Amino acid sequence: MNHTAGTVRPPSHGTRQTAVPPTGAAVLRGPVRPDLIRDEVLAEIFRDSARARPDHPALIDAASGSDAASRTRLSYAEVDRRSDAIASGLAARGIGPGDVVGLWMARSPDLLVAQIGITKAGAAWLPFDAEAPSDRVAVCLNDCDAKALLASATLKDKAPDGACPALTPDEVAAGAAGPAPDLRAAGLTPEHPAYLIYTSGSTGVPKGIVISHRNICHFLRSANDLYGVTGDDVVFQGASVAFDLSMEEIWVPYLAGATLFVASPAQMGDAEALPDILNEAGITVLDTVPTLLGLMTKDVPALRLILLGGEALPEPLIARWATPSRKLFNTYGPTEATVVATAAEMKPGDPVTIGGPIANYTAYIADEALNLVGPGVQGELLIGGPGVAKGYLARPELTAEKFVANPYGGDGSDPVLYRSGDAVSLDSAGRIVFHGRIDDQVKVRGFRVELGEIESRIRVQPGIASAAVVLRQDDGVDRLVAFVVPERGSASQQENSRGAEFDRGRLRSALAETMPPYMIPAHFEVVESLPVLAASGKVDRKALRAAPLAVVETSGEQEEPRDETEAALLAAAQTVFGNQPIPFEADFFGDLGEQRVPAEIAEE
Numbered sequence: 001m002n003h004t005a006g007t008v009r010p011p012s013h014g015t016r017q018t019a020v021p022p023t024g025a026a027v028l029r030g031p032v033r034p035d036l037i038r039d040e041v042l043a044e045i046f047r048d049s050a051r052a053r054p055d056h057p058a059l060i061d062a063a064s065g066s067d068a069a070s071r072t073r074l075s076y077a078e079v080d081r082r083s084d085a086i087a088s089g090l091a092a093r094g095i096g097p098g099d100v101v102g103l104w105m106a107r108s109p110d111l112l113v114a115q116i117g118i119t120k121a122g123a124a125w126l127p128f129d130a131e132a133p134s135d136r137v138a139v140c141l142n143d144c145d146a147k148a149l150l151a152s153a154t155l156k157d158k159a160p161d162g163a164c165p166a167l168t169p170d171e172v173a174a175g176a177a178g179p180a181p182d183l184r185a186a187g188l189t190p191e192h193p194a195y196l197i198y199t200s201g202s203t204g205v206p207k208g209i210v211i212s213h214r215n216i217c218h219f220l221r222s223a224n225d226l227y228g229v230t231g232d233d234v235v236f237q238g239a240s241v242a243f244d245l246s247m248e249e250i251w252v253p254y255l256a257g258a259t260l261f262v263a264s265p266a267q268m269g270d271a272e273a274l275p276d277i278l279n280e281a282g283i284t285v286l287d288t289v290p291t292l293l294g295l296m297t298k299d300v301p302a303l304r305l306i307l308l309g310g311e312a313l314p315e316p317l318i319a320r321w322a323t324p325s326r327k328l329f330n331t332y333g334p335t336e337a338t339v340v341a342t343a344a345e346m347k348p349g350d351p352v353t354i355g356g357p358i359a360n361y362t363a364y365i366a367d368e369a370l371n372l373v374g375p376g377v378q379g380e381l382l383i384g385g386p387g388v389a390k391g392y393l394a395r396p397e398l399t400a401e402k403f404v405a406n407p408y409g410g411d412g413s414d415p416v417l418y419r420s421g422d423a424v425s426l427d428s429a430g431r432i433v434f435h436g437r438i439d440d441q442v443k444v445r446g447f448r449v450e451l452g453e454i455e456s457r458i459r460v461q462p463g464i465a466s467a468a469v470v471l472r473q474d475d476g477v478d479r480l481v482a483f484v485v486p487e488r489g490s491a492s493q494q495e496n497s498r499g500a501e502f503d504r505g506r507l508r509s510a511l512a513e514t515m516p517p518y519m520i521p522a523h524f525e526v527v528e529s530l531p532v533l534a535a536s537g538k539v540d541r542k543a544l545r546a547a548p549l550a551v552v553e554t555s556g557e558q559e560e561p562r563d564e565t566e567a568a569l570l571a572a573a574q575t576v577f578g579n580q581p582i583p584f585e586a587d588f589f590g591d592l593g594e595q596r597v598p599a600e601i602a603e604e
């Protein structure tokens with residue numbers, strides 16, 4: 001990809017060639033493209049495509065039929081009309097620019113229409129996974145003072161008490177009075193929030209990242225300048241809307257006027273069958289996490305573009321999936337910098353890197369004191385440009401810590417840099433190499449998890465003195481393991497000293513009330529004390545990652561497969577999730593708690 005690298009003074013802008021100085025500081029600047037920074041909001045991007053190609057299919061409902069002929073297709077005009085009704089209904093309830101509306105529905109065209117409806121009302125949406133526990137939904141809705149929760153009929157029944165009113169999209173649309181509001185007249189500007197995403201917070205409370213229309217609209221254009229999605233593409237929609245990768249997967253196609261094939265929850269639970277589904281549906285673009293691609297055992301010849309991101313890319317996937325007629329990108333970016341900040345087109349034989357900044361983004365590599373480091377030296381990646389969010393909702397201290405005034409000067413296009421917490425270095429060809437985290441954040445199937453959040457939720461449970469959680473690999477399985485120290489004299493400690501079983505089931509159910517399934521440790525190990533580092537007194541996570549486990553735990557019985565398909569599905573899922581019980585209805589992103597690294601990755 002095109003990006004420039006160079007020393008900070010003078011800033012290298014206005015050029016598009018790759019130029020890496022043999023020495024000097026690690027600064028990279030994406031192609032400078034002021035034409036991609038526009039005065040626009042998301043609703044306008046959708047409306048432009050709806051106006052340009054009203055009859056083109058926008059959404060195909062995979063759940064509505066077993067083949068192309070029987071599936072429901074919604075044209076751009078139809079989606080425009082339905083989302084207008086929701087926008088008008090929200091406006092009739094007094095909801096508009098600056099307000100937040102929760103969105104809690106399973107993946108479906110209805111969810112996507114509701115999302116467009118919220119943005120057409122001028123409000124920001126706050127997405128939740130269908131599997132999110134209602135306590136967590138309540139915490140986030142209250143934290144951002146949401147005005148309403150749009151929920152499917154099923155989830156509406158689970159809506160938390162004491163938060164804002166829960167309504168189905170139909171109920172909202174029934175209250176529509178006239179056309180959708182005129183957003184500019186209502187005062188909406190690109191600076192207003194477009195969506196909020198809550199991610200795991202290290203102190204135990206999820207934190208809300210506020211992304212503005214300016215952030216996201218620019219990103220869509222910058223990203224597609226590189227990817228080249230067109231109106232003829234059929235894009236697989238499989239990501240959870242609670243994961244910001246979905247913004248790229250859903251909204252880049254809207255920008256291009258392409259078609260989204262909206263996978264049903266059952267399809268996402270059946271990775272073995274996915275290639276056949278993709279082939280049959282004529283999917284040309286797949287945007288997902290490497291773990292899911294690693295599960296696909298058959299080729300999908302019509303796929304011409306694969307976008308991978310959210311977690312480190314295992315090299316064998318490149319050899320398997322990048323072909324002369326198919327582009328494969330490794331994309332990297334934290335939610336705080338709006339979906340993707342850097343990308344690399346990967347060809348077989350290439351070393352895995354995260355490339356360089358996409359258009360208008362900048363990247364700096366610095367040591368702890370924020371001094372820039374030279375090529376080959378590891379440092380923290382700082383990100384600048386129009387994607388950098390204003391910060392965390394109502395968390396001024398955390399915002400000040402992570403979003404810093406650009407200490408390197410520059411041309412004024414990146415006044416604030418986001419400290420990613422990722423350790424990277426610049427290779428000899430000027431590409432960024434990802435090395436891992438410099439803190440305790442881990443990734444579970446692309447979802448960002450702060451170990452500190454899980455620990456603080458375990459510690460507040462009765463009878464527990466302290467706890468530490470690590471992501472470790474046992475027997476080829478990547479899983480969260482909690483080391484738990486019972487309170488002295490507590491029933492669990494006495495039980496434990498008598499060799500009796502610690503009540504893992506009770507702890508697990510208590511945690512499931514507040515955390516999504518992917519955050520619940522797969523294994524609880526009872527220990528007398530936690531190992532600490534002599535120098536800092538901090539928990540020694542490295543020791544915990546290697547410590548032998550005393551108890552072999554299973555968290556339930558495996559359902560027997562009912563037919564050959566279920567047997568094949570179970571075998572494929574076990575290559576990723578190990579021998580934990582796997583419900584046949586489980587969703588890849590939402591339901592499963594631990595993950596096996598595909599064999600070829602584990603061998604690395």
Ligand code: AMP
Pocket residue numbers: 244245308309310311312313330331332333334335336354420422434436437443446447448
């Ligand atoms: P999220 O905010 O959920 O998108 O998570 C962002 C984090 O995911 C980054 O800070 C990285 O730690 C990790 N990440 C995202 N993309 C990649 C990638 N391509 N390679 C390695 N790590 C990645």
